[in-house]
Amino acid sequence: xxxxxxxxxxxxxxxxxxxxxxxxxxxxxxxxxxxxxxxxxxxxxxxxxxxxxxxxxxxxxxxxxxxxxxxxxxxxxxxxxxxxxxxxxxxxxxxxxxxxxxxxxxxxxxxxxxxxxxxxxxxxxxxxxxxxxxxxxxxxxxxxxxxxxxxxxxxxxxxxxxxxxxxxxxxxxxxxxxxxxxxxxxxxxxxxxxxxxxxxxxxxxxxxxxxxxxxxxxxxxxxxxxxxxxxxxxxxxxxxxxxxxxxxxxxxxxxxxxxxxxxxxxxxxxxxxxxxxxxxxxxxxxxxxxxxxxxxxxxxxxxxxxxxxxxxxxxxxxxxxxxxxxxxxxxxxxxxxxxxxxxxxxxxxxxxxxxxxxxxxxxxxxxxxxxxxxxxxxxxxxxxxxxxxxxxxxxxxxxxxxxxxxxxxxxxxxxxxxxxxxxxxxxxxxxxxxxxxxxxxxxxxxxxxxxxxxxxxxxxxxxxxxxxxxxxxxxxxxxxxxxxxxxxxxxxxxxxxxxxxxxxxxxxxxxxxxxxxxxxxxxxxxxxxxxxx
Amino acid sequence: xxxxxxxxxxxxxxxxxxxxxxxxxxxxxxxxxxxxxxxxxxxxxxxxxxxxxxxxxxxxxxxxxxxxxxxxxxxxxxxxxxxxxxxxxxxxxxxxxxxxxxxxxxxxxxxxxxxxxxxxxxxxxxxxxxxxxxxxxxxxxxxxxxxxxxxxxxxxxxxxxxxxxxxxxxxxxxxxxxxxxxxxxxxxxxxxxxxxxxxxxxxxxxxxxxxxxxxxxxxxxxxxxxxxxxxxxxxxxxxxxxxxxxxxxxxxxxxxxxxxxxxxxxxxxxxxxxxxxxxxxxxxxxxxxxxxxxxxxxxxxxxxxxxxxxxxxxxxxxxxxxxxxxxxxxxxxxxxxxxxxxxxxxxxxxxxxxxxxxxxxxxxxxxxxxxxxxxxxxxxxxxxxxxxxxxxxxxxxxxxxxxxxxxxxxxxxxxxxxxx
Numbered sequence: 001x002x003x004x005x006x007x008x009x010x011x012x013x014x015x016x017x018x019x020x021x022x023x024x025x026x027x028x029x030x031x032x033x034x035x036x037x038x039x040x041x042x043x044x045x046x047x048x049x050x051x052x053x054x055x056x057x058x059x060x061x062x063x064x065x066x067x068x069x070x071x072x073x074x075x076x077x078x079x080x081x082x083x084x085x086x087x088x089x090x091x092x093x094x095x096x097x098x099x100x101x102x103x104x105x106x107x108x109x110x111x112x113x114x115x116x117x118x119x120x121x122x123x124x125x126x127x128x129x130x131x132x133x134x135x136x137x138x139x140x141x142x143x144x145x146x147x148x149x150x151x152x153x154x155x156x157x158x159x160x161x162x163x164x165x166x167x168x169x170x171x172x173x174x175x176x177x178x179x180x181x182x183x184x185x186x187x188x189x190x191x192x193x194x195x196x197x198x199x200x201x202x203x204x205x206x207x208x209x210x211x212x213x214x215x216x217x218x219x220x221x222x223x224x225x226x227x228x229x230x231x232x233x234x235x236x237x238x239x240x241x242x243x244x245x246x247x248x249x250x251x252x253x254x255x256x257x258x259x260x261x262x263x264x265x266x267x268x269x270x271x272x273x274x275x276x277x278x279x280x281x282x283x284x285x286x287x288x289x290x291x292x293x294x295x296x297x298x299x300x301x302x303x304x305x306x307x308x309x310x311x312x313x314x315x316x317x318x319x320x321x322x323x324x325x326x327x328x329x330x331x332x333x334x335x336x337x338x339x340x341x342x343x344x345x346x347x348x349x350x351x352x353x354x355x356x357x358x359x360x361x362x363x364x365x366x367x368x369x370x371x372x373x374x375x376x377x378x379x380x381x382x383x384x385x386x387x388x389x390x391x392x393x394x395x396x397x398x399x400x401x402x403x404x405x406x407x408x409x410x411x412x413x414x415x416x417x418x419x420x421x422x423x424x425x426x427x428x429x430x431x432x433x434x435x436x437x438x439x440x441x442x443x444x445x446x447x448x449x450x451x452x453x454x455x456x457x458x459x460x461x462x463x464x465x466x467x468x469x470x471x472x473x474x475x476x477x478x479x480x481x482x483x484x485x486x487x488x489x490x491x492x493x494x495x496x497x498x499x500x501x502x503x504x505x506x507x508x509x510x511x512x513x514x515x516x517x518x519x520x521x522x523x524x525x526x527x528x529x530x531x532x533x
Numbered sequence: 534x535x536x537x538x539x540x541x542x543x544x545x546x547x548x549x550x551x552x553x554x555x556x557x558x559x560x561x562x563x564x565x566x567x568x569x570x571x572x573x574x575x576x577x578x579x580x581x582x583x584x585x586x587x588x589x590x591x592x593x594x595x596x597x598x599x600x601x602x603x604x605x606x607x608x609x610x611x612x613x614x615x616x617x618x619x620x621x622x623x624x625x626x627x628x629x630x631x632x633x634x635x636x637x638x639x640x641x642x643x644x645x646x647x648x649x650x651x652x653x654x655x656x657x658x659x660x661x662x663x664x665x666x667x668x669x670x671x672x673x674x675x676x677x678x679x680x681x682x683x684x685x686x687x688x689x690x691x692x693x694x695x696x697x698x699x700x701x702x703x704x705x706x707x708x709x710x711x712x713x714x715x716x717x718x719x720x721x722x723x724x725x726x727x728x729x730x731x732x733x734x735x736x737x738x739x740x741x742x743x744x745x746x747x748x749x750x751x752x753x754x755x756x757x758x759x760x761x762x763x764x765x766x767x768x769x770x771x772x773x774x775x776x777x778x779x780x781x782x783x784x785x786x787x788x789x790x791x792x793x794x795x796x797x798x799x800x801x802x803x804x805x806x807x808x809x810x811x812x813x814x815x816x817x818x819x820x821x822x823x824x825x826x827x828x829x830x831x832x833x834x835x836x837x838x839x840x841x842x843x844x845x846x847x848x849x850x851x852x853x854x855x856x857x858x859x860x861x862x863x864x865x866x867x868x869x870x871x872x873x874x875x876x877x878x879x880x881x882x883x884x885x886x887x888x889x890x891x892x893x894x895x896x897x898x899x900x901x902x903x904x905x906x907x908x909x910x911x912x913x914x915x916x917x918x919x920x921x922x923x924x925x926x927x928x929x930x931x932x933x934x935x936x937x938x939x940x941x942x943x944x945x946x947x948x949x950x951x952x953x
Binding site for chain 1: 768795
């Protein structure tokens, strides 16, 4: 990393510690914590846990000698996960400069982050990080995080397959095989296979949302219900559209699970483990749209919407304001992009149909042609076009399953992200309400001071203490959710770069494949065309 | 060699360096009369073609000259030739279709309307696309008008036609009147007669096996090629739609990138670039397919109709011949006007024989011409498809490598995305 050396020379007179910390920061690929995302700090990938990072940070403070990293120490990581996208910035200097700016250890934003330990609900993989702290500085922190990445993405594979119809008529439902292969210790076996139905997935999501959303975690949304789609399946139509529907759903369910376990906290959640491992699962009745729980959900949603309009939050943290705006914009943009891709899928299917239609017509023309060689060539042309029609169909599938579905997933994810920001607002409002209440209690107490009612006075004092506690709790909650959101957003931003890249790579592969086939088909036809005499 | 198209004060000017016209092959072999359309000018609704002639024939006043001609004048020429009795036994080259700038015109309109709501880049891009579309329509219409003239010039009989000479040489406006009501009605009537002719063709008893075969073949082939031409058009349209979608996707990715200020931004811009490349390639595939396949089928649909017209005329002559025979028998029976009837019968037979003889020659050379043209175009189309597929494969491989390379351990290198 020659640019790092450059930084060491070019930065102004910062003390050595700061410089080293800047380097640490750069290498540890901090996820969030930035006030303003001017540069693509999050370009650096790797799913380092914030807590782990903090530990790195803290330990670096304690032992600056150990933290002395130079370009030579960083040996190229030997890991080879393809899913590990290490992005390289195009302007390392700026990043370093900015990194050094960031490293103001006295900044108030830093303090709560440094002082907080891992939240009790989340049990990230930090224990490993902490224990190997000594190792961290011998080898590249990249490697460490890559291993974690390894652990997350490679040591667990989930597939949803073999849709099977159970039952008859309107009570029928599809059952999917969920196969989990993993070497993670939290799982009881290496390989588990269970059968789940759609409402089970919805139930899982519902539980996770109720547990984690209010803390600011971005819980991946479950695939959407479709009454029309399911009815066709139930009724037993074996036509193309219901087959496509089942495949679409199967794929969506698989992506849903993969996204859920990619979240370090959710991976450890007992409900998730139970979903993946236990052979019997209590039926999630409350996911039905028209159930009591369903109606309650709708009512709550409406109430939330009203509240959102009435809460006017004093945003002290520009980061949140900016991020919220960004997500609003992204929402609009992704929807537009999604619509364009859906149009592509549609037109590609049309192209396939029209090519097949032309193929038939060319065959008829060949039959009608009385010149023998030309007749044969036209028939061959018809055959080529038929094969190409199949290629178009395959390409349309790739268009859809790779790009269109990814965008659909992200549109839904953004809704979840926005939801998390709303939760923070609610938490703030609760905190505000508690403060108002406290104020009132204090005023009441002040009045009672002159009223000579000793027992009431005592009660008032008790109430004041109670509400002081609540205010403190509210402030803590708010800080916690703010911190969680920053981390979650950073993780989200890093993941999306990865997700999109993986999809584009696969898409390019599909294109290369179709072009390869096309070349083959046309090269076989060329001599036929030349043979027309 | 590529045609160049530039705009001067609201009109479009197209210059073509000699393009190989592939729809009908070997049309400019004879150096004694060489015709081409080197450029064309589009002003509002009117297209002015520059018809350029080089000749060694003494019947022309100069060895080389150019005249401006509009589409209506081509139609006038075609119609006068059709109406010439002498040419009844020849396949009359089909009239070129009217230039159709409706598509690009609509786009131009939209562009003008939406100018205020677009960014400079979007506007420039749309303008570029618009120019490309105009160019494509231009290319097609020039090709089809040129081939019409070249068919005439390469035919031993048509090239001597007086009206053809006037068309090529007369440097004033031909003052081709718009068809008045009578003529239009007359045309309609003619068409009606023609469909009656179709019944006539199928009904008439054919003694000549050659013509019997040709009749069967042409009647069937004409409906098949018309269908194939329509289906090819739909296929080309779909390719264009896919290209359009790639364009929108690229634009949407760029818009998303513009709003973003994280690492994602650069990725999005790169992806936008990928889709832009895909769009260009898809566009090229679509336009090449159109020129080599769709245009070929369209042209021969018209040419087959011209061949059918010849059959109609011959069938008519056959019917006339039979009628004159009957009239002669009747006259002989009555003992009246025998000489007249004999003369009539002789003329009808002569006409019929002449038509049959030249018709046979024409239809045989027509088949040869058709086979050669199909061969050439199918080969060229296939070669282009292969080329485009290879280019697309290569580009996708390059991007694939680019994106995957970022994943694999390039640790320790301060990689620069720009270097890709």
